Amino acid sequence: MRRPILRTLNERLLPGHLAFGPENIVLGVNNFCNLRCLMCDVGTANAETNFGANLMGSKTKSMPWELFQDVVDQTASLWPGTRLCFVYTEPLAWSPLGRALAYASQNGLPTSVTTNGLLLPRRARELADGVCRRLNVSLDGPEPIHDRIRRREGSYARAVEGIKVLAGLPNPPEIYVFCTITEWNVGSLAAFMRAMSALPLKGLGLMHNNFVTREQADDHNARYGAHWHATASNVFESDPGHIDLELLSGELREISATPYAFPVQIQPHRVTLEELQTYYRSPGVLIGRRCNDATRNLMIDADGEAIPVHGRCFRFPIANIASTPLDGIWRHEKLSQLRRTLKQAGGLMPACSRCCGGFGSAGRSAAEP
Secondary structure, X not given: OOOOHHHHHXXXXXXXXXXXXXXXXXXXXXXXXXXXXXXXXXXXXXXXOHHHHHHHOOOOOEOOHHHHHHHHHHHHHHOOOOEEEEEEOXXXXXXXXXXXXXXXXXXXXXXXEEEOXXXXXXXXXXXXXXOOOEEEEEOOOOHHHHHHHHOOOOHHHHHHHHHHHHHOOOOOOEEEEEEEEOOOOOOOHHHHHHXXXXXXXXXXXXXXXXXXXXXXXXXXXXXXXXXXXXXXXXXXXXXXHHOOHHHHHXXXXXXXXXXXXXXXXXXXXXXXXXXXXXXXXXXXXXXXXOOOXXXXXXXXXXXXXXXXXXXXXXXXXXXXXXXXXHHHHHOOHHHHHHHHHHHHOOOOOHHHOOOHHXXXXXXXXXXXX
16 A cells, blocks of 8 residues: 655654654563574573563563553544554463454454464454454474474464464454574475465565674664664574575575465565675665654553564663653654654664664565564
């Protein structure tokens, strides 16, 4: 869908003075996950990184119902049509999810849910009947590889079972699968695509890993660390430098040339060996022109604290919905300063170079992993 030209001009010319509300409210409804993914700071228990702390840093284990209800009521009043994105950390492990989806739907707010799928067979019924518009399921390759990366035997089978169950219910959401490219699944991506072809999917995304190396963080902090401190992220058990790029390029070119029953996106679209060498071996080279999420997304964690943009962004205190209304948070001076700094930096800062927010139309929003 084409974005309104006035909004686009506002974002690019005066990002520190937004006349429009967020397109997505990203919800961190809990601060724990039921899998231990090798390429994720949550899965490797690195809670001191920006990404890990944004997802696990709330003192409240699960978002209270009253807090969620307040988010919905304010959003519906301020910005009708803004999407609620149940993303972090594992929303299917949040007990009130079904009730929450129904409440958002009753208030006219579209919703999406992003999940690892482990609990999907049990909770599929709560996502049907039109209360959830989009479901994003994260899978990491064929069954044995997925289960190894997630460190949970049977996790692949349960996610696939849940997709099938949900697709058979009345008025289910559109179902998408997203696969993060890592050193463990390269060489098996084509086989994974063949397995996914048997599922009733609306689309599939192969995602180049989002990461920040220590060198990237150091370079960033030398210039911007006083206000926007960066940390290494998603590089502890996983090492993007270990990916066999020749093998990956061959697989991605094969997948790009193969017709599937659903659209396939490679995000960002980097398939040649030269492009992959830049992405994975020279992470200081910026991919994309500007952050597409800082002027479109706002995250609220389980405590009611505002997180800038989404979980992959810098971590700094802003405000809490308990004391500051959503429109005050959205136009808070600290967020305005971040948006102005991004513009002054040319659109991206060094630690943004491998974040999904900078990939543009070829990438993905935090709301659609």
